[in-house]
Amino acid sequence: MTEAKIGKLSLDNPQQEKATLHCYCPQACTLTIDLLDSLGRSFLHRQYSLRKGDNEISFNISRLPAGEYNAWASIGSQTAIRPLAIQPRKNLQGLLQRWFLW
Numbered sequence: 001m002t003e004a005k006i007g008k009l010s011l012d013n014p015q016q017e018k019a020t021l022h023c024y025c026p027q028a029c030t031l032t033i034d035l036l037d038s039l040g041r042s043f044l045h046r047q048y049s050l051r052k053g054d055n056e057i058s059f060n061i062s063r064l065p066a067g068e069y070n071a072w073a074s075i076g077s078q079t080a081i082r083p084l085a086i087q088p089r090k091n092l093q094g095l096l097q098r099w100f101l102w
Contacts, residue, residue, distance in 0.1 A: 004029065004075040009082035016086055017062040021073055025050045031057060034072040035064075035084070043069065050075070061086065 007022035023031060028051055035044035043064055048057050066088040073080050 004078050006073045006075060006078065006080035006082075009071050009073075009084055011061075011084075011086075012058065015062075016089060017060065018058045019061050019071070019084060020056055020058045021071065021082070023050065023055050023057070023073070023075065025052060025055065025075060027052050029075055031055075032072075032074045033057070033059065035061075036070050036072065038068045038070075 003024075003026040005024040007024070009019055009021045012018045012020055021031075021033065028049070031048045031050050033044065033046050033048070034042060036042055044059065044061075046059055050057075061084075064086055066086050069084040069086065071082045071084055073082060
């Protein structure tokens with residue numbers, strides 16, 4: 001499937017709860033995403049069915065620790081590596097818990 005295109009991987013909001021990968025397929029196919037940290041440890045492995053044309057695939061990253069990751073995206077024989085940097089999140093839940101304990 002040489003015409004498939006694996007596009008940009010982006011974070012959807014400042015809270016870094018999910019990431020979205022944009023891609024194009026000339027026909028219905030399967031996308032595989034493997035998310036690895038800088039040490040090569042696997043944090044996510046998912047497969048998605050794509051329809052013909054433009055697709056946006058979103059996946060939850062809210063439980064991942066801050067750090068540098070690489071998303072390996074594969075459609076057929078084509079593979080692309082997209083970097084993903086998750087910044088430290090502020091722990092609002094801890095602040096709210098303290099406020100309610102007073």
